[in-house]
Amino acid sequence: MGALSELQARPAPAAGEDLVPVLPALRTLIPALRPGMVVCVEGPASLGLALLAGAAQDGGWCAAVGIPELGVLAARGMGADPARLLLVDEPGPRWADVVAALTEAVRLILVCLPERPSPTLARRLVATARKNGCVLAVRGDWEGAQLRLRADTAGWDGLGDGHGHLSGRRVRVVTAGRGAAGQGRAAWMWLPGPDGRVTSAEEPPRRLEVVA
Amino acid sequence: MSRVLVVWCPDWPLTAVGIEAAVPGAVLERQRIAACTAAARAAGVRRGQRQRDAQRHCPELVLTDRDPDAEGRLFETVAAAVAALTPRVEVLRPGVCAIPARGPARFYGGEEALRMLVQDAVVEAGHDCGVGVADGLFTAELAARAHSTCGVIVPVAGSAEFLAPFPLAVLDRPELADLLLRLGIRSLGEFAALPAPDVLARFGAEGVLAHRLSHGREPRPVAPRAAPHDLSAQQVFDEPAARSDQVVFAAKALADRLHDGLAQEGLTCVRLAVEVEFQDGTISERLWRHDGLLSSLAVAERVRWQLSGRQPAPGAQSAVWGGVSALVLTPDQVVPDTGSQQALWGPGSRGDRGALPEQVARAADRIQAILGHRSVTRPVIVGGRGPGEQVLRVPVGDLPLTERGDGPWPGRLPEPAPAVVPALPVPAAVLDGSGDPVMVSARCAVTAAPAYLDLPRGPRLAVTSWTGPWPCTERWWDPGQARRRARFQLTTPDGAYLVAIEAGRWSVEAVYD
Numbered sequence: 001m002g003a004l005s006e007l008q009a010r011p012a013p014a015a016g017e018d019l020v021p022v023l024p025a026l027r028t029l030i031p032a033l034r035p036g037m038v039v040c041v042e043g044p045a046s047l048g049l050a051l052l053a054g055a056a057q058d059g060g061w062c063a064a065v066g067i068p069e070l071g072v073l074a075a076r077g078m079g080a081d082p083a084r085l086l087l088v089d090e091p092g093p094r095w096a097d098v099v100a101a102l103t104e105a106v107r108l109i110l111v112c113l114p115e116r117p118s119p120t121l122a123r124r125l126v127a128t129a130r131k132n133g134c135v136l137a138v139r140g141d142w143e144g145a146q147l148r149l150r151a152d153t154a155g156w157d158g159l160g161d162g163h164g165h166l167s168g169r170r171v172r173v174v175t176a177g178r179g180a181a182g183q184g185r186a187a188w189m190w191l192p193g194p195d196g197r198v199t200s201a202e203e204p205p206r207r208l209e210v211v212a
Numbered sequence: 213m214s215r216v217l218v219v220w221c222p223d224w225p226l227t228a229v230g231i232e233a234a235v236p237g238a239v240l241e242r243q244r245i246a247a248c249t250a251a252a253r254a255a256g257v258r259r260g261q262r263q264r265d266a267q268r269h270c271p272e273l274v275l276t277d278r279d280p281d282a283e284g285r286l287f288e289t290v291a292a293a294v295a296a297l298t299p300r301v302e303v304l305r306p307g308v309c310a311i312p313a314r315g316p317a318r319f320y321g322g323e324e325a326l327r328m329l330v331q332d333a334v335v336e337a338g339h340d341c342g343v344g345v346a347d348g349l350f351t352a353e354l355a356a357r358a359h360s361t362c363g364v365i366v367p368v369a370g371s372a373e374f375l376a377p378f379p380l381a382v383l384d385r386p387e388l389a390d391l392l393l394r395l396g397i398r399s400l401g402e403f404a405a406l407p408a409p410d411v412l413a414r415f416g417a418e419g420v421l422a423h424r425l426s427h428g429r430e431p432r433p434v435a436p437r438a439a440p441h442d443l444s445a446q447q448v449f450d451e452p453a454a455r456s457d458q459v460v461f462a463a464k465a466l467a468d469r470l471h472d473g474l475a476q477e478g479l480t481c482v483r484l485a486v487e488v489e490f491q492d493g494t495i496s497e498r499l500w501r502h503d504g505l506l507s508s509l510a511v512a513e514r515v516r517w518q519l520s521g522r523q524p525a526p527g528a529q530s531a532v533w534g535g536v537s538a539l540v541l542t543p544d545q546v547v548p549d550t551g552s553q554q555a556l557w558g559p560g561s562r563g564d565r566g567a568l569p570e571q572v573a574r575a576a577d578r579i580q581a582i583l584g585h586r587s588v589t590r591p592v593i594v595g596g597r598g599p600g601e602q603v604l605r606v607p608v609g610d611l612p613l614t615e616r617g618d619g620p621w622p623g624r625l626p627e628p629a630p631a632v633v634p635a636l637p638v639p640a641a642v643l644d645g646s647g648d649p650v651m652v653s654a655r656c657a658v659t660a661a662p663a664y665l666d667l668p669r670g671p672r673l674a675v676t677s678w679t680g681p682w683p684c685t686e687r688w689w690d691p692g693q694a695r696r697r698a699r700f701q702l703t704t705p706d707g708a709y710l711v712a713i714e715a716g717r718w719s720v721e722a723v724y725d
Contacts, residue, residue, distance in 0.1 A: 045631040045725040061572055071722070072591040072603040073629035082591040086572065087605060088579060090587065097520060098579050105575035156708045156724065159677040159701060162661060165626045166701050166708055166724055196628040 020107050020135045022054035023079065025189045025200045029175050030147065033108070036130025038122075038144070039137045041110075043151035044171065046074065046191045048110050050198050051137045051149075052085075053078035055108035060084070063102045066091050066112040067139075077196025096121055103134040113140030147177040151191065154204050158194075167194045170201050215368070216349050217313040217326065219294060219334060220356035221287075221341045223249055224307025228283040229276050233340070237274035238266060246278050282610065283307065285585075293337035294330060308353060313345050323365050331363070347371050351428050354382060371428020376401025383422050388415065400426040443477070444542035445470040452491045452535030456519045459488070459536050460512050467511035470541050474549070481543030486515055489538040498581070499544060511541070517581045568608070576608040585609070597624045597684055598699075599633045599710070599722045623684045625699070630710055630722035637719035641666040642675075642700070642711060652681050652698045652713055665702055665709065667720065673704040681713075 019032035033039065033055070041048045052062045052075055061084045064070050068089035072082055086106065091098040095114060102109050103125075117125070122142065129136055138145070151171040158167030174186045188201045223233065225247040231237035236255055238248035245266050248257045256269035267273055283306035291309055295301045298316040303309045311330075317323045327343045334341040344355025346366035351374065356363045366374045378400045380389035397403050404426040411423045424430070445466045453459045463486075474480055484502040489495050500506075500514045519536075568576075576588045589605035595618060596602040642650045644660035651659045658681060665673045680700030687693045697714045699721070708724035 045723075049631055061569070069632045069634045071599065071629055071631040071633045072593070073599055073633075074631040076593065077627060077629050082593055082603075085591055086576065086608065087589045087591060088583070088587055089589070089605075091583065094582055097582055101575045101578040101582075105569075105572040156703050159679050159703050159708075161677060162658075162679060164679050166628070166703075168628065169708075169724070192628040194627065 018133045020055050020060070020133075021057050023050055023057075023198050025187075025198045026050065026054060026173070028187050028200070029149075029173060029185050033135045035133040035135060036126050037135050037146050038126060038142050039135065040142055040145040040148040041137055041139055042148065044153060044191070045071070046078075046169075047149055047151050047171075047173065048137055048139060049075045049080070050078055050191060052108060052110050053080040053198070055135065056080040056084060060107040061086065061105060062108045062110070063088065063106045064110045065098055065102070066095060066114065067110065070110075074192065074196065077192060078198050096125060099125055099136070100128050103129045103132040106134060108135045108137060110137045111139070113138055113142065116141045116143070119143065145177065147175060150174045150176065168192060170204050215313040215317070215323070215345060215347060216310055216352040217316075217323075217330065217343065217345045218304075218308060218310045218349065218352040218356040219290065219330060219341050219343050220353060220363070221290060221307050221334070221339050222357075223247055224287065225278055225283055227339065228286045228306070229279055231274055231276070235274060236270050236272055237276075239276055239278040241278045248273075279610070280306070289337050290334055290339055290341070293333045297326075297329060297333055304349070304353075308356075310349060310352065317345075327363065327365060346374070347428060348430050350425050350430075351375060354378060372401075372404060375426060375428050376404065383425060385418070385422055388419060388422055391415075443470070443473050443479075443546065444540055445473070446538060446540040448538045449536060452537045454535045456516060459519060459539060460516045462539060463515035463541070464508050464512040466539065466541050467506075467508035470511075470543065471508060474543060474546070478549055479543075479546050480549040482545035482547060483543075484511065484514075485540075485542040485544045486511075486518055487538075487540040487542065488515070488518060488536055489540075491535040491537045500577075502543075514577075515539070517578045520582060573608075580608070595619055595621060597621050597686070598712075599625060599630050600635070600637075603633075623682060625682075625710070628724075630724045632723040632725045634720075634722070637712065637721050639668060640711060640718050640720045642702070642713070642718045649716075649718070650713075651716065656681055656683050656698065662700065662702060665704055665711070673706070676703050676705060678702045684712075 018035060020035065021032055022030055039051065041051065049071065052064065056062050057079065062080065063086040065088045070087065072085070075085070076082055086102065088098050088102075095111070096117065099109055099111055122144065125136065151173045154170045154172070156166050156169045158164050168190050169192065170188060171191045172186055172188050173191075174184065176184055188203050190199045190201045193199050221227065225239045226237055226249050229239060231249060233249050234251055236249060236252040236257070238245045238252050238257055240246060240263060243263050245257060245259055245261045245263070247259065248266070252270055252273055257266045257273065263275065287303065287306040287309075291301050291303055294309060294311065298311050301309050301311055313323060313326065317326045320326045320329055323345045327345055331341060331343045342356040342358075342363035344352050344358065344363040344365070346352040346355045347368065348371065351366055351371045354375065355366050358364045376399060379398065380392055380400065380403065382400070383389060392403060403423065406423070408420065408423060412420050447462050447466055449462075453462070481502050483499045484506070485497060485499050487495060487497045496518060498518050579588045586607045588608045590608055592604045592606050593602055594604050642662045643664040643666065644650050645663040647664070648660070650662050653659070662675045662678045665675055667673070678700055681698035682700070684697045684699060686695045695714065697712045699710060699712045702709045702711055709720055710722040710724070711718055712721050
């Protein structure tokens with residue numbers, strides 16, 4: 001019953017518009033991504049991979065531009081299918097042309113900006129992306145991004161002093177941005193959890209510190 | 213009878229997939245050996261063998277699937293090397309190309325001089341080859357293969373004598389060869405000695421064709437026919453077109469004309485050559501796959517991509533370098549138009565290659581036009597222990613690897629996988645509490661607990677918790693490739709790292725970011 005009311009409470013995506021899905025754990029923050037949207041991702045690299053994995057649900061293609069160190073296994077653990085991933089590791093100064101070409105083919109492009117794009121170039125890329133139903137997730141500075149995602153980490157679990165192995169990390173993801181999308185909402189989640197997936201988490205218990 | 217020079221690169225399907233002649237290797241087509249290296253042949257591997265039989269003859273055989281695209285692409289380098297000497301190069305199939313020998317031989321001072329020149333040019337391009345000169349293609353190809361990849365010159369009208377000792381298998385007609393063998397005819401010379409009318413009566417048209425070949429004649433008498441119309445379409449810009457949209461607009465009209473011309477002849481082309489001549493005299497030529505599927509708009513789009521590949525700077529978005537003075541569209545490999553039918557279950561039911569959706573293939577084409585073939589890759593998960601070893605990046609358009617079963621990998625890293633995996637491990641230092649490097653003994657004992665992590669850039673980080681060592685001994689049976697490593701996971705106040713020590717040196721293999 002609780003699950004049902006939760007389903008009803010979730011805003012339904014507008015009909016006719018091809019929204020880009022996000023992972024279930026992120027839906028409390030962002031219901032879905034609109035085509036032509038620019039999402040600035042700050043903080044851990046896993047956050048960008050989580051967006052990639054979200055857009056790759058139900059058969060979508062994704063691309064990563066300028067990120068040669070992308071952890072493909074981590075993206076797969078979050079639910080992205082490597083067979084539907086395109087990687088352009090070294091776009092060089094022609095990165096904007098590469099991104100423009102990819103908007104036609106994929107739902108979400110994760111791009112590491114080598115420089116801050118000029119306003120004209122930024123507008124042109126956003127228009128191309130909107131026309132082709134694609135979302136840009138950028139690492140770096142983008143003036144006028146609709147949504148900014150930031151993650152504060154509470155450290156990794158599972159490691160002791162010479163034993164154990166890294167099992168998961170709890171982060172607090174905070175949104176900020178213009179319009180309805182960004183109202184400074186925050187949520188705790190496992191990024192990644194013990195099985196590599198992203199799931200929502202409870203707030204970690206405060207550790208008591210001995211002060212006297 | 214025209215003199216022909218043939219360049220033959222031995223075992224080309226293997227060269228194309230990067231297997232050296234000294235390594236016993238073979239490529240497979242439908243689970244049968246399609247070609248093998250000299251080393252494999254020496255071990256008893258033959259064309260047409262089943263995979264199992266080949267492996268029984270030569271257990272260390274390296275096997276891969278055949279990659280016709282790579283063969284064609286790599287052979288362009290050989291064709292280009294030959295074309296630098298004489299322009300009229302005909303690629304018979306990847307691995308074999310031919311040029312008419314009469315003119316160039318006169319220019320370069322004799323057939324032997326031309327033969328050496330061509331051979332040197334191809335060897336300089338990095339490929340072993342045999343070069344032969346003879347009357348007609350069939351004899352010339354055999355001449356190129358003669359004398360173990362060196363090639364010979366067969367004198368004018370000497371074909372029949374040269375061909376006589378060859379076995380019937382070179383005719384590439386297994387049924388006929390089998391039949392003749394049972395009739396007691398073992399070589400081309402013996403076959404050629406049969407009277408032609410009797411060959412026709414007994415073996416039919418196919419037999420006559422083979423009979424002509426065995427004499428060193430062309431398979432059929434030369435039947436001169438009217439030269440086909442020039443099907444290419446071109447536009448010269450009196451005033452050089454300075455903006456790319458002008459050129460693209462003209463390209464659309466040109467493509468319409470080209471398609472009309474082809475349709476009138478009932479033809480279509482496999483590839484389309486687009487030649488753009490710039491005002492400063494440079495020419496950009498590129499072949500695009502057509503297969504009769506491209507509309508005029510799609511052709512115009514490819515012209516735009518080709519132009520965008522030439523842009524000197526990102527600032528000048530619409531300016532073409534120095535202006536375009538001419539645009540030529542030429543159909544390449546004209547074939548009869550048999551129409552095309554989409555597969556019943558839509559595109560994508562044609563197996564692995566068709567699995568790439570139309571838009572993705574187009575976007576990849578476009579990026580490859582700008583940045584080169586290897587710039588766009590698809591990750592393939594393969595076996596391995598470390599996070600970097602399990603991912604292989606295959607350029608879009610290359611054959612995807614066959615999925616292999618995921619074998620047991622003892623010592624594989626536990627989940628979750630790291631989010632940042634540098635292509636090359638970053639050198640680092642792991643120190644103990646007193647500032648000395650931490651070492652791992654041969655029995656996998658740690659000299660001291662790690663206390664600090666030094667990265668090439670940034671401050672010294674304190675280690676808050678750690679685990680390891682996880683020993684990893686790989687390929688100990690092969691001294692050239694053996695590796696012994698011990699991996700650790702470390703956390704610092706701001707992150708978690710996967711570090712490894714190998715031969716006393718520490719490096720960061722991945723970051724759990």
